[in-house]
Amino acid sequence: MSELLSNLGLGLGVALHLQNLALAFVGCLVGTLIGVLPGVGATATIAMLLPITFGFPPVGALIMLAGIYYGAQYGGSTTAILVNIPGEGTSVVTAVDGHQMARQGRAGIALGVAAIGSFAAGTVATLLIAALGAPLTRLALVFGPAEYFSLMLMGLVFAMVLAHGSLLKAGAMILLGILLSTVGLDLETGDQRMTFGLPVLMDGIDFAVLAMGLFGIAEIMRNLQGNEQRDVVRQAIGRLLPNRDDLRQSYKPVMRGTVIGSILGLLPGNGAVLAPFASYAMEKKLAKDPSRFGKGAIEGVAGPESANNAGAQTSFIPLLTLGIPPNAVMALMVGAMTIQGIIPGPQVMTTNPDLFWGMIASMWIGNLMLLVINLPLVGVWVRLLKVPYRLMFPAIVMFCCIGIYSIGSLPTDVLFIALFGIAGYVLIKLGFEPAPLLLGFVLGKLLEENLRRALILSRGEIATFVTHPVSLGLLLAAAALLALALIPKLNKERDEIFTE
């Protein structure tokens, strides 16, 4: 306990440094600014804003990036409540009751409760990360290549099961992602793999380029097609601070949402995406009068929003302790860390303690800032929501171009975002989700490295993955999950969860 406190003290010392504080503030602000734009989700926001963090030292850059992430999340909720356009899967649930509240003139309260619930959840999740960080890191140190391989495999199976739509398509996207990660020089033999002889592909496909193409550009191409119908709430926003009645109704959902979100966020393979759905279902079940849900029930905003934020934060745990990103956003974090010269994994905590604890402390500060920034700025966000898409998308296009160019000063990178943009558009149109592809891509290199290392250590015995007990356990868990998902009845329920 005292160790935990001293670590948090160290972290607060770093996070409260004036420059870091300023970076966290700017991160939250621009994150919200971009995240609030309809049709721009958290992943796209981070991909777009990644380059603006490059100039800063590693600690500051990651603090800013984390701020951007929370900001984008909260911006997405704001859009969901005010316009009924959820930027990303996780705020779909918020849109249901939140938008109804807004139509009843209670938009302010919905936003207020979302912010307060998120802050409460963020506080608990931050403490949880701090408490679990050290023991999990120790666990990670006993992991060999076989265990790592199996863990990543399990994560990918989770991601496949938790993706929207067809299992088969999600699985194909994961395979494609891993396949794309093998493009470039083979690190062991030096052979060129699938490079078409192009020198720019020698080092492989750049992660930021892929992410920006698939999430930034492809998203624009898709949005351009939809006819623009934006249902911005015309009613007054109303007061922002919930009164005693609202608080009495929402504090329990907030607590339950926090617990659900924290646990699901820990799962490898994007468990956090389930959190708001699970919380909503639970609140509806526990409510005295379930018929209020869908018509502006405050519990339907408080619970899922808290669950969402808690999950968003605890999904940092697999990344920070094991070096394994559980979802696309965390994958972007890996990209950012690598650019800063930090290889995410269990060693970060011992080699860069100020970075590790500083980032954790800044999570809490970032949540506090969001509360402070967002409530007074609601008016600005509302105005931003009215910016027509025809003006927004060329700006996003140019931003992406400048951003990706500034990473490597390569015009070819800019060309590649266009190429991946088109590819992403085609994939979306064919019913494939780009998120599992990105996750497969990020885990791909690690996966291959550990697979080959494990095989070398065992002298080519493929059985090494089942003779190591931890590895066997992880593989069995993955197999069980896959089997469950393939059982038709459960599969149907999974569909219902996502379509609800």
Next chain:
Amino acid sequence: MNPSRGDMDIQDRGLGVRSPQDLAGGLALLALAGLALWLTWSLPQGTLDATGPAMLPRWLAVGLGLCGLALVAGAFRSPGEGLGDWSLRGPAMVTAGIVAFALTIRSFPFGPVSTPGLGLIAAGPLSILISGYATSDASLRERLCLALGLTGFCMVLFADVLNLPIPLFPRSVQVLFPADWGMKTPLRLAAAILIGATVLLVLSGRKRNTGEVPHV
């Protein structure tokens, strides 16, 4: 949001294809798998205790191909989504805007030819003006305002505030600046001119009554 498999469209869509989307998706996966197999053809696969460079890509390609086959087979069995509406204009113009940016930002050799290095001051507005054609409902004046104003803003943000190494001006113009101006003075001057021009454009547009702005 979610493509529901239970889309109650049991209608046969010719040739026994009941889910055109899955058919196209499966064929796309097969094509990708074929491409990957072809590209790794000459590479050694190695053995389990000494894996070669082609081992993983080849097995992944096989897996991808199997997924593709399953999708194709499924497309004839169970009903699913149609191909939906595809638009060419949006993706084509957005791509054109990005390509324009890539070809003008700095001098870069593509094989025998080299692209003109015009800097952000040309590449920025070009990307906005061209990609803006992706929709039919923005006027040229509106797009011009956006192009000039945002370019000015981005010059200040990326080059001045964040100090990122982005070429701003054509090389031929760069040499015209007096040596004692340093890097930042021309940048700020250009940004001020761009933003000033934007303000003028917006104001003159207001005077002439925005309703009359011709659509392009």
